Structure formats: C-alpha cells, structure tokens
Amino acid sequence: MKQKTLTDQLGIFHSFETSPKRIISLVPSQTELLYDLGLEDRIIGITKFCVNPYHFKSVKKIVGGTKKVHYEKIRLLQPDIIICNKEENTQEIVEELRKICTVWVTDIITIEDNFQMITDFGQLFNCRTEAQKWNDKLAFALSDFKNFIKDKPAKKVAYFIWKDPFMAAGSNNFINELLRLNHFHNIYENKGRYPEIELKKIRLEGDPDLVFLSSEPFPFKEEEAFEIGRFTHHAKTVFVDGEMFSWHGSRLLKAFEYFKKMHLKL
Structure with a gap:
C-alpha cells in the first residue's frame, strides 16, 4: 500500500x-x-x-x-x-x-453513512472486495425491505432507551433513521437527540400507537412496561431488540429480517 x-x-x-x-x-x-x-x-x-x-x-x-x-x-x-x-x-x-x-x-x-463507513474500512484495511460484497448485500436487502414496507400504514411510536430518568430516541440518530424506514413516526423526533420524558405528558406530546421498550442500553422489563402503560392507555407495548435498531455496520442485514418479522406481529 x-x-x-x-x-x-x-x-x-x-x-x-x-x-x-x-x-x-x-x-x-x-x-x-x-x-x-x-x-x-x-x-x-x-x-x-x-x-x-x-x-x-x-x-x-x-x-x-x-x-x-x-x-x-x-x-x-x-x-x-x-x-x-x-x-x-x-x-x-x-x-x-x-x-x-x-x-x-x-x-x-443515516444508512448512507453506513455504506460510506464500510467503503472506508475497505480502503483503510485493504479489504475492498469484502467491503463491496457487504455493501451489495445490504443494498439488495434494503431494496427488498423497502418493497416489503411500502404499503404498510404509518404508526406513531415512542422508542424508550433509558429509565431514571426515562429517555427516548429523538432525532439525528441511527435509531430514528430506522424508525422512519419502518414507517414509524417518532413522536419525539422534534425534541432533541435523546430527550428526557415525563410519562404523564406522553399522550399530550404525541399519543403513540406503539411504545417500544429497547433491550439496550437499559434492559426494560415488565415492571417498566406496566409503569409506562399507566400513561399510554391504548398504545401497544412492544419489547424490541435494541441491537437491531441501534447497531450499524453488517448488523443491518439481520435487522431487515428482524423488522419484517416484527411487522407481521404488530
């Protein structure tokens, strides 16, 4: 080199x-x-x-x-x-x-940033062929997923990442990018990157159809679901794999399949 x-x-x-x-x-x-x-x-x-x-x-x-x-x-x-x-x-x-x-x-x-990172690693570590293979696989899987999701109706969501204080994913982060890709409208998109949440205001701030409780960085359990559920009323609470929504890189390939299965259950 x-x-x-x-x-x-x-x-x-x-x-x-x-x-x-x-x-x-x-x-x-x-x-x-x-x-x-x-x-x-x-x-x-x-x-x-x-x-x-x-x-x-x-x-x-x-x-x-x-x-x-x-x-x-x-x-x-x-x-x-x-x-x-x-x-x-x-x-x-x-x-x-x-x-x-x-x-x-x-x-x-963004997903475009993810493609760029893989290309950069290919150049940096002299593994351009492997990097291109991964980008090709991801591009194909992305196209396939967009076709899968195109007729799915949009739903309002709150994606919780932390407790004490309760925090959610907002804008300008990879989680929000993947929520958008899934036709999920993030009710906290205009509240900063990772806003603190007052549970009693959740209906006023967007009244979500779905409440996602992530497995990381805070491992939400049933007790948090019950606590949040007292303020969301009709919203369906869903425990989600945080790695699928927040890990970039090659993990996206598994994430697209995970999202498909998730939609079939919603």
Whole structure:
C-alpha cells in the first residue's frame, strides 16, 4: 500500500504508509463489522460490550467500555489504529487516544453513512472486495425491505432507551433513521437527540400507537412496561431488540429480517 490519505467521518485527514495491522475497536457494532470483513486476526483489543462474535471475549484483550477505557492497557497493546464512533465514545476519550496512535472516528446517522463507513474500512484495511460484497448485500436487502414496507400504514411510536430518568430516541440518530424506514413516526423526533420524558405528558406530546421498550442500553422489563402503560392507555407495548435498531455496520442485514418479522406481529 503506497502512502495514502483517507478522511474519516469527522472530516479528519489521516495518512497511512501501510494498511493498519493492529486494530483496537471501541464500538461493539463496528467490532462485528471488522470481523465480517475478515479482519479477525488484526483485532487485538475490544470493549466489554463487544459481544459479537461471541468468542472474542475469550481471545481478545478487553480494554474497558465505550465511555471509560484503560489507556495503559491500550498503550501496551501497541495498536496501529483505534476505531471509535462519535456517539459511542466521548471527545475526551478520542483526544486522549490520539496521544497513542491514529484514531479513526465514524459518525453514523443515516444508512448512507453506513455504506460510506464500510467503503472506508475497505480502503483503510485493504479489504475492498469484502467491503463491496457487504455493501451489495445490504443494498439488495434494503431494496427488498423497502418493497416489503411500502404499503404498510404509518404508526406513531415512542422508542424508550433509558429509565431514571426515562429517555427516548429523538432525532439525528441511527435509531430514528430506522424508525422512519419502518414507517414509524417518532413522536419525539422534534425534541432533541435523546430527550428526557415525563410519562404523564406522553399522550399530550404525541399519543403513540406503539411504545417500544429497547433491550439496550437499559434492559426494560415488565415492571417498566406496566409503569409506562399507566400513561399510554391504548398504545401497544412492544419489547424490541435494541441491537437491531441501534447497531450499524453488517448488523443491518439481520435487522431487515428482524423488522419484517416484527411487522407481521404488530
């Protein structure tokens, strides 16, 4: 690989003389993508939340979480590159990691951003063929899903992500992008990225048809469903797989199938 200059999704230029061989990933969904691109042998460090592929937790070095990392563990691994994400990792973490090596930051709001990330990884890690295969598979699955969903009526939804305080997905994030794709109108779309919710106002603020309780980052259970249900009346409460709505990368392929099955049950 000749010296190459590539730009990450924050618009930061990075120069590489060789394709990075020692990768640390601080983003669970991007760890999964790197694996799916055939880069398992290059990944040397991951977070405790990198649960896919399952065997990584026993063969890769755990260097912390997504919001708190062990800088010395990372330094000792002598990485060539650290993969971060604007939403998952803080700016403070990214700036500290830049003292160790190159930090590549992704920023995924739209499905188009997702395609771009995969293309970027193909160039960055010299696996363009695998990256193109994944983009082709995802493009086909996206087209197929759009055909599936085109006649489905729109429904108003509230997508809860946290408790104490209750918080929901708002706008300008990947969850909202996938809600839109599914013909779900997010009642909190105009309330910021992740607004805090007053349950007693939920009907006034949009009166949703569906209340989605995500499995992550907060694992909602029946007791929260009951608590929220006291204020939503006619809305149907649905427990959803948070990974399918919030993980980007190759996970989208599974997500499209998950969404189809979900619609058949609604």
